Amino acid sequence: MRKIYIFARLASLIALVCTCVSVTNAQHVVGNGKISGEFGFNGMYYIPDSLIGAEPVDSKVRANTYLSLMYNNGGFTVGAQYEFYSFPLIDFEKIGYKGQGLTRYYFDYKHKIIQVTAGTFYEQFGNGFTLRSYEERQLGVDNSLLGARIKLTPYQGITIKGVWGIMRNNFDFDYIHRQDFVRGIDGEFAFGDIFPVIAEKGFTATIGGSFVSKYEKSDNDIYVDVFPGTEEETYGIIHADKIPANVASWSTRLNFGYKGFRFEAEFAQKVNDPNATNQYIYKNGNALFLSATYSMKGLGVSASFIRSDNMDFRSQRLALAKTPVLAINCIPAINRQYTYQLISNYSYASQPNGQIGAQLQVNYQIPKKTKLGGKYGTDITFNYSRFHDIDRKAVPLADSLGTMSGTDGYTSGFFKFGKKLLYQDVGVEISHRFDKRWKLILAYNYITYNMDVLQGHGGMLQGHLVSSDLTCKINNKHALRLELQHLYTKEDKGSWLYGMLEYSISPNWFISVGDQWNYGNSDKSHRIHYYNVSAAFVWHTTRIALNFGKTREGVLCIGGVCRSVPASYGMGLSVTTSF
Amino acid sequence: MKKLLVIIVLIFSFSVIYAQEEKEKKYPKLPAVDVKTVNGTTFNTSNISNDGKPVIISLWATWCKPCVAELVAIADVYDDWVEETGVKLYAISIDDSKTAARVAPFVSGKGWDYEVLQDPNWDFKRAMNVPDVPYLCILNGNGEIVWQHSSYAPGSEEEVYQELLKIIKK
Numbered sequence: 164m165r166k167i168y169i170f171a172r173l174a175s176l177i178a179l180v181c182t183c184v185s186v187t188n189a190q191h192v193v194g195n196g197k198i199s200g201e202f203g204f205n206g207m208y209y210i211p212d213s214l215i216g217a218e219p220v221d222s223k224v225r226a227n228t229y230l231s232l233m234y235n236n237g238g239f240t241v242g243a244q245y246e247f248y249s250f251p252l253i254d255f256e257k258i259g260y261k262g263q264g265l266t267r268y269y270f271d272y273k274h275k276i277i278q279v280t281a282g283t284f285y286e287q288f289g290n291g292f293t294l295r296s297y298e299e300r301q302l303g304v305d306n307s308l309l310g311a312r313i314k315l316t317p318y319q320g321i322t323i324k325g326v327w328g329i330m331r332n333n334f335d336f337d338y339i340h341r342q343d344f345v346r347g348i349d350g351e352f353a354f355g356d357i358f359p360v361i362a363e364k365g366f367t368a369t370i371g372g373s374f375v376s377k378y379e380k381s382d383n384d385i386y387v388d389v390f391p392g393t394e395e396e397t398y399g400i401i402h403a404d405k406i407p408a409n410v411a412s413w414s415t416r417l418n419f420g421y422k423g424f425r426f427e428a429e430f431a432q433k434v435n436d437p438n439a440t441n442q443y444i445y446k447n448g449n450a451l452f453l454s455a456t457y458s459m460k461g462l463g464v465s466a467s468f469i470r471s472d473n474m475d476f477r478s479q480r481l482a483l484a485k486t487p488v489l490a491i492n493c494i495p496a497i498n499r500q501y502t503y504q505l506i507s508n509y510s511y512a513s514q515p516n517g518q519i520g521a522q523l524q525v526n527y528q529i530p531k532k533t534k535l536g537g538k539y540g541t542d543i544t545f546n547y548s549r550f551h552d553i554d555r556k557a558v559p560l561a562d563s564l565g566t567m568s569g570t571d572g573y574t575s576g577f578f579k580f581g582k583k584l585l586y587q588d589v590g591v592e593i594s595h596r597f598d599k600r601w602k603l604i605l606a607y608n609y610i611t612y613n614m615d616v617l618q619g620h621g622g623m624l625q626g627h628l629v630s631s632d633l634t635c636k637i638n639n640k641h642a643l644r645l646e647l648q649h650l651y652t653k654e655d656k657g658s659w660l661y662g663m664l665e666y667s668i669s670p671n672w673f674i675s676v677g678d679q680w681n682y683g684n685s686d687k688s689h690r691i692h693y694y695n696v697s698a699a700f701v702w703h704t705t706r707i708a709l710n711f712g713k714t715r716e717g718v719l720c721i722g723g724v725c726r727s728v729p730a731s732y733g734m735g736l737s738v739t740t741s742f
Numbered sequence: 743m744k745k746l747l748v749i750i751v752l753i754f755s756f757s758v759i760y761a762q763e764e765k766e767k768k769y770p771k772l773p774a775v776d777v778k779t780v781n782g783t784t785f786n787t788s789n790i791s792n793d794g795k796p797v798i799i800s801l802w803a804t805w806c807k808p809c810v811a812e813l814v815a816i817a818d819v820y821d822d823w824v825e826e827t828g829v830k831l832y833a834i835s836i837d838d839s840k841t842a843a844r845v846a847p848f849v850s851g852k853g854w855d856y857e858v859l860q861d862p863n864w865d866f867k868r869a870m871n872v873p874d875v876p877y878l879c880i881l882n883g884n885g886e887i888v889w890q891h892s893s894y895a896p897g898s899e900e901e902v903y904q905e906l907l908k909i910i911k912k
Contacts, residue, residue: 197770197771199770199871200871201871201872201873203873231871233869233871235773273774285863285864285865285868286863287839287862287863290839290842291838291839291863295839295863297838297863297864298864300873320783320784322776322784351784353782353783353784355781355783356783356784367781367782367783369781369782369783418781418782420781420782423850425780425781425846427782427843454843456843456844456846456847457847458846458847458849458850458851459850460850460853461850461851461853462850462851463844463846463847463848463849463850463851464847465843465844465847467843467844493838493839495838495839495840496840497840497841499841500804500805500840500841501805502805502806502807513840524844524847525851526847526848526850526851526852527851528851528852528853531853539818540853542814542851542852544851594814596814596818632807634811634896636896636897638897639897639900640897641897642895642896642897644896667895667896667897668895669895669896669897669898669900669901670891670893670895670897670898670901671895672895673893673895699893701891701892701893701895703889703890703891703892704872704877704890704891704892706874706892706893739873739874741870741871741872741873741892742871
């Protein structure tokens with residue numbers, strides 16, 4: 164296995180050397196080239212608070228810091244990123260961020276039809292059903308690939324990509340002992356670009372396909388907990404020679420458009436992948452995504468459908484964490500994404516191993532200068548989404564121990580909805596500007612959220628959320644914004660109220676005070692106020708923010724990917740800048 | 743040893759940046775990155791142009807409230823800006839595959855007249871070194887980035903307008 168590592172290491176060393184050489188020589192060529200970068204610091208002083216569950220921590224001052232630099236000259240780009248987590252924020256330490264190191268280094272060359280990358284890179288094939296390597300810094304998700312990529316554009320409209328690499332495991336740098344790597348190829352044909360006559364008639368059509376394979380050495384037997392989630396310790400064994408070292412996945416996709424109408428589809432499959440997330444079954448996995456949209460000025464309608472079955476695809480078969488650690492692909496959660504404080508804890512997370520559902524959204528603008536629309540028009544958004552578990556019928560068990568591991572696990576009717584509801588959301592949002600000074604956004608949502616599946620415990624939650632966002636533009640520079648939200652629910656921690664007042668002096672200053680009050684908690688001593696005071700200064704691309712307050716324990720979700728965060732209390736300072 | 747190497751690289755880099763600033767101010771151009779059109783075809787950002795007139799680039803997402811607020815505020819005055827300065831706004835969405843299919847209907851539902859592009863795996867966002875959205879920059883007639891800003895406060899569109907006026911006066 165050293166071979167894999169040496170290959171990856173070689174690619175990265177070349178990238179690193181090129182970085183150094185180019186940077187040290189840069190003074191000569193900087194006139195034509197460009198150096199740019201990004202710096203981020205996110206620090207916190209922790210105060211223990213037993214009531215909210217903020218535990219005392221060994222070092223009270225903690226921070227996450229990173230610096231990334233990039234040099235670009237014509238077709239050449241070299242770059243590197245250094246990350247410091249010597250005393251990381253508590254929630255990052257809990258997911259394995261500790262230490263410091265050079266986390267990205269790459270060399271990229273582009274000339275006419277070819278682009279070559281060596282070192283660390285991010286890549287996505289199609290919608291990401293077979294491969295998506297990306298970063299979400301606030302969540303601590305980073306599955307960049309260390310290796311090489313070639314991208315060819317032999318003809319306008321034709322793109323072919325090939326990748327090979329070892330996947331980054333958040334902040335685990337132990338590449339030398341890694342026994343796995345990922346390789347893949349993707350092709351895309353845009354007919355509108357290849358045959359301009361099609362585009363002239365208003366049609367666009369793109370087809371694409373990808374193939375991704377994972378290699379992972381299998382020389383150890385795997386002991387499977389037969390009764391997961393219980394205290395009973397009975398283990399089944401899957402022998403090493405029955406564990407496939409290669410796992411393949413592929414997909415085809417289509418995108419067709421005519422004037423305002425657009426249809427998109429992608430279908431992916433995966434074979435031979437017994438792993439910890441699926442209880443080591445051998446069933447083939449698949450995922451289907453369909454989307455139809457219609458747009459004209461003032462109206463947009465979109466309907467999409469998704470079904471995924473046994474599609475959790477990771478670089479290591481033992482990886483189990485709920486966050487997508489070492490995830491090779493990404494099956495998206497297609498519900499509407501909200502930023503409302505009070506339902507952020509009840510945000511749907513994609514279930515690649517079993518979900519079937521649909522989403523409908525209508526965006527309409529009541530025209531400007533009409534009675535209902537007013538001078539500026541009124542925007543209305545309606546949204547409905549519903550996701551179920553897939554239908555599952557267990558197959559006869561493989562051995563006397565009663566474990567389904569080693570079998571196909573279950574069979575499933577393709578378009579049949581399973582009985583278990585995972586998530587439902589009905590929402591309407593109205594946004595209206597009354598005059599130059601006043602603007603109001605009003606929204607109502609009714610959500611049903613399966614806490615058992617999505618958070619591990621707690622039953623089914625039903626909640627009504629009413630929210631409003633009122634902006635008063637005092638003059639060209641000064642503005643006040645008031646957010647009010649009320650979540651009514653009988654489940655989990657009960658009902659919540661939220662209020663936030665923000666005063667901004669354009670374009671540099673933001674000052675805000677806010678409070679989340681858990682007034683409906685059945686335990687009276689836990690009717691806590693989570694208050695927060697913050698001030699931020701923004702100057703071009705530099706932002707410095709200071710805040711003080713309490714953060715509730717919960718789930719932090721960014722774009723359908725979630726991870727749990729502990730409660731915290733204290734003073735935070737964050738600085739980001741790009742240059 | 744490795745750490746030492748890193749420190750050396752960083753020091754060098756900073757000295758280079760310093761050296762760069764001492765020279766006469768030269769504006770950077772947009773990086774050439776492949777993004778997508780709303781029809782799913784590939785579009786390279788080096789093709790962003792407006793016949794020698796200024797261009798505004800806004801990085802946004804359908805789920806980002808301040809981004810949408812900024813684009814709505816600009817939409818209210820966009821016709822006047824186009825008339826006076828000839829500006830063209832490219833709204834580059836960073837919605838990933840979860841919400842990417844809904845970008846086009848969202849834009850039409852808002853009645854925006856912007857050019858819309860999509861950067862679903864954040865390649866352009868990374869090449870621009872943008873940590874968070876909203877981010878907005880202005881290109882002059884030569885395609886050089888002359889002004890940039892992150893975050894949105896109500897009223898900051900006025901500053902964008904003043905910058906546009908400065909460009910066309912030059």
